[in-house]
Amino acid sequence: MVLTKSRAAPVAGMDGPVKKKVKRSDEENNSDLESLQKNLLGQCLCSMPDSVLRKPFRSLKILHQDDGHGCCTAYIANWSRDRTLLFLSSVQLLCEVALKQNARGLVCSRISDVCDALIRNEHGLVDYLIELSAHSDRFVSFASGRALSAFFLVSRAHVDPRWLDRLTDNALSSSYPETTHPQKMAFSLDVIKRVTEWKDCEEHPLEDKDCQPPPSCHVLSVSDPDSLDSSQIKCLCIKALEAKWPAVVNSFDRILRIYPTQHESTVVTFLGLWEAIISVKANLSIVDTKPFYAHLANFVALLNASVSPIVWRHMLDLFNEVLCYGSTLALQDILAEEPCSLAHLIVRSVKDWRLLETIPYRGGSGRFGGGTGDGDRPLLQKAVLLVLKAVAVTVKETRCESSSDSSVASESEDVDADMAVIERSIREVLRQLDNCVKALLPFHPETPLAQWVVQLFSDQDDALIEGMVCCLDVSVGLFHRENASQDLRRALSPAISLAQFLRTVSHGSDVLLDYLVSNETCFLLYLLRLLKYIRRNWIEFATTCGNELSDIMSVFSRLHLAIERLIARSLFPYNINPVLRLLEKCEQLYENINVQQF
Amino acid sequence: MFAIMQVETEERREFRKRMRAKCEFVCKYCQRRFTKPYNLMIHERSHKDDVTFTCEVCGKTFKRQDNLKQHRCGWR
Numbered sequence: 001m002v003l004t005k006s007r008a009a010p011v012a013g014m015d016g017p018v019k020k021k022v023k024r025s026d027e028e029n030n031s032d033l034e035s036l037q038k039n040l041l042g043q044c045l046c047s048m049p050d051s052v053l054r055k056p057f058r059s060l061k062i063l064h065q066d067d068g069h070g071c072c073t074a075y076i077a078n079w080s081r082d083r084t085l086l087f088l089s090s091v092q093l094l095c096e097v098a099l100k101q102n103a104r105g106l107v108c109s110r111i112s113d114v115c116d117a118l119i120r121n122e123h124g125l126v127d128y129l130i131e132l133s134a135h136s137d138r139f140v141s142f143a144s145g146r147a148l149s150a151f152f153l154v155s156r157a158h159v160d161p162r163w164l165d166r167l168t169d170n171a172l173s174s175s176y177p178e179t180t181h182p183q184k185m186a187f188s189l190d191v192i193k194r195v196t197e198w199k200d201c202e203e204h205p206l207e208d209k210d211c212q213p214p215p216s217c218h219v220l221s222v223s224d225p226d227s228l229d230s231s232q233i234k235c236l237c238i239k240a241l242e243a244k245w246p247a248v249v250n251s252f253d254r255i256l257r258i259y260p261t262q263h264e265s266t267v268v269t270f271l272g273l274w275e276a277i278i279s280v281k282a283n284l285s286i287v288d289t290k291p292f293y294a295h296l297a298n299f300v301a302l303l304n305a306s307v308s309p310i311v312w313r314h315m316l317d318l319f320n321e322v323l324c325y326g327s328t329l330a331l332q333d334i335l336a337e338e339p340c341s342l343a344h345l346i347v348r349s350v351k352d353w354r355l356l357e358t359i360p361y362r363g364g365s366g367r368f369g370g371g372t373g374d375g376d377r378p379l380l381q382k383a384v385l386l387v388l389k390a391v392a393v394t395v396k397e398t399r400c401e402s403s404s405d406s407s408v409a410s411e412s413e414d415v416d417a418d419m420a421v422i423e424r425s426i427r428e429v430l431r432q433l434d435n436c437v438k439a440l441l442p443f444h445p446e447t448p449l450a451q452w453v454v455q456l457f458s459d460q461d462d463a464l465i466e467g468m469v470c471c472l473d474v475s476v477g478l479f480h481r482e483n484a485s486q487d488l489r490r491a492l493s494p495a496i497s498l499a500q501f502l503r504t505v506s507h508g509s510d511v512l513l514d515y516l517v518s519n520e521t522c523f524l525l526y527l528l529r530l531l532k533y534i535r536r537n538w539i540e541f542a543t544t545c546g547n548e549l550s551d552i553m554s555v556f557s558r559l560h561l562a563i564e565r566l567i568a569r570s571l572f573p574y575n576i577n578p579v580l581r582l583l584e585k586c587e588q589l590y591e592n593i594n595v596q597q598f
Numbered sequence: 599m600f601a602i603m604q605v606e607t608e609e610r611r612e613f614r615k616r617m618r619a620k621c622e623f624v625c626k627y628c629q630r631r632f633t634k635p636y637n638l639m640i641h642e643r644s645h646k647d648d649v650t651f652t653c654e655v656c657g658k659t660f661k662r663q664d665n666l667k668q669h670r671c672g673w674r
Contacts, residue, residue, distance in 0.1 A: 199647065280628065280641075280644050280645060281644070281645065283627040283628065283645050284628065285628055285629050286628045286629050286630050287629060327641060327644035328630060328641050328644070331632055331634075331637035331638075331640055331641050332630065332631070332632060332637070333632070333633045334631075519643040519644060519646065519647075522640070522644075524640055524643075525640050528636075574639060574643075575639075578636060
């Protein structure tokens with residue numbers, strides 16, 4: 001973050017013609033910015049004279065130049081690239097120190113004053129930062145984006161809506177005939193992405209550094225809870241983007257259709273922003289994010305062999321985020337239309353348009369250097385998870401609609417007929433998924449899907465558990481009917497998944513407890529649904545587990561005791577009683593078998 | 599399958615509307631609706647970066663128990 005003159009790396013050839021024409025009277029004198037950075041790292045600006053503090057902001061002047069290719073570049077007059085970078089990193093550092101001090105409730109009064117002056121736009125900083133998105137040096141454009149996003153987060157509710165309009169206009173500003181400027185677009189989208197992804201309490205749990213202002217500092221105490229809440233600035237950014245979103249999406253649609261292998265980093269930034277807006281973790285209101293679900297279908301059609309593996313990955317990440325099954329959709333009684341229609345489209349794409357055959361598994365970054373290694377396993381994992389979620393959403397939607405209909409009027413025969421049709425489609429999708437995975441990875445041809453899913457995801461616990469929830473829900477959703485097919489029942493068997501999962505974690509009940517307590521996976525949901533399934537289908541479960549039943553039940557029993565110990569010491573972070581009651585019931589069922597045997 | 603799902607009768611739409619009105623548990627972060635409090639609790643956990651475990655010696659808080667254990671080792 002801190003860039004000093006001696007450490008700055010030269011950049012080859014990007015800005016040759018510009019350099020020659022720029023006078024660099026300040027090149028030898030960066031002492032003002034170096035002193036600013038040093039003081040910021042010490043958490044206090046009280047000892048800095050006002051004239052030195054304001055000097056770099058006062059001397060800002062942006063000049064424009066034609067780069068000879070019809071494209072206009074911007075730079076700060078009389079400043080070298082290194083001084084420009086030093087300035088941008090200082091602005092970013094200033095804002096980040098202010099954010100951290102605000103979060104702790106104690107702010108250096110001078111830091112606060114400087115931030116306030118910038119928020120009052122005394123120096124027109126925002127315009128300069130946006131202009132620099134067209135700098136011929138990409139490092140400057142990037143650093144400017146980081147400084148601007150940090151500044152917006154400090155400004156919060158005081159952000160001027162015109163700044164946001166300028167930022168979003170900048171994304172679409174055209175330099176070439178009939179097209180947009182990829183670097184400016186990446187800049188604007190990245191700034192909004194950084195704001196959207198910001199977490200208000202982002203201290204690393206293992207960070208031991210004490211970043212208090214020195215005793216000599218004149219400290220202000222901040223007690224306004226709004227100063228910690230970034231939801232307002234996030235919402236303002238999203239609102240500003242909403243009006244331009246259709247144009248932004250169209251322009252990327254065109255880029256991916258016409259130049260599928262160009263502008264990859266801009267495409268990745270765009271997809272990352274889209275994912276960040278949709279993400280449950282962004283804590284944005286579903287009402288505010290609704291307009292961003294509108295153009296997903298066009299992008300499913302873009303998943304083909306001509307798109308690069310890195311773009312594939314990010315598109316899969318986006319669709320996986322829309323189908324937020326384990327965190328949200330699995331828990332809702334009525335599903336929203338947007339994820340359902342995406343799920344239908346994925347199901348159709350796999351079933352009718354052979355989506356899985358176009359996965360660039362071998363062309364991806366399976367190994368460093370792009371060798372002929374094992375293939376792109378993470379890409380395959382994302383694709384498999386997406387298909388499993390799409391299937392689970394489709395089944396869940398049909399069940400929800402069916403149950404609501406049957407309470408209005410008796411239509412249970414129609415419901416069964418619906419489910420039979422769905423089952424045929426699902427069977428075909430899962431057959432193709434099974435074929436695809438077994439063609440790419442060395443699984444035994446007889447390995448049921450329920451087992452290889454756990455093996456495939458064994459290095460990614462969140463995807464693993466979400467995948468298991470999907471299989472469990474599809475299994476429960478389809479097989480409550482008497483005439484459901486037996487082969488699919490075995491392929492999705494929850495008992496087989498559980499047995500493989502417990503083998504993977506070496507039957508350690510501590511691992512299960514960690515999963516229950518942390519919110520990084522949807523294990524609580526999985527365990528709850530699994531135990532309900534076991535209680536309802538005890539005979540089938542016990543028969544499928546066979547010799548492993550006692551090992552499995554002893555893990556449950558140890559988990560039960562561990563949870564009780566934590567409850568007794570009031571250490572369990574939420575009400576776990578529903579799980580405890582189910583564990584007790586399942587243990588009773590197991591004891592009954594043992595009683596019958598002796 | 600899709601032919602069946604696309605047919606949405608007036609009755610069905612009415613019913614969906616009524617079902618929506620019945621939902622009582624609304625997520626305070628994203629306003630998604632749930633019909634059971636336990637499901638809302640599970641969903642809301644995914645919005646929060648829970649700080650759950652506190653070190654008895656220095657009061658530092660951790661998201662995961664294993665991180666706390668690792669931190670405790672530093673005290674020994």
